[in-house]
Every structure is written in structure tokens, then in C-alpha cells.
Amino acid sequence: MKVLLFFILALVFSPLKSYAYLDLGTGSYMLQLLIATLVGALYALKIYWRKIKVYIKNIISRKECEH
Secondary structure: OHHHHHHHHHHHHOOOOOOOOOOOOHHHHHHHHHHHHHHHHHHHHHHOHHHHHHHHHHHHHHHHHHO
16 A cells, blocks of 8 residues: 555656756767676686586586486
8 A cells, every 4th residue: 555655646746757868978888888798798608618518517417317
């Protein structure tokens, strides 16, 4: 009940128009964040690649031993 009341009050007191402004550099910043995330993930994969391969090999070998 409190949640419903909160949402009703939020709708009543929220402005009808938003005067938000996106700077010209916002798009390039978002692209930079995306590229940095991808490069970081690839670097982490590179660092832990041997451990991942050994882990997968262990899983596969356990399944073959069970059959």
C-alpha cells in the first residue's frame, strides 16, 4: 500500500516536461566506456585463459569418466 501511495505522489509532483541537456561529448564518452569495458574483459580473458581451459578440460574429462 505504501509503495502505491509513493508512486501516486511521485506522478502528481513530477514535472510534465524535462529540460535535460546532453552535451556533445556524451556520445563519445559512452562509446569510450563501451570500448574500455570490452578491452578490459578481453584482457581479463587473456590473463585467465589457461585456468579457464583447465577448468573446461576437467569438466569434460569427468563426464567421460562417468560414462
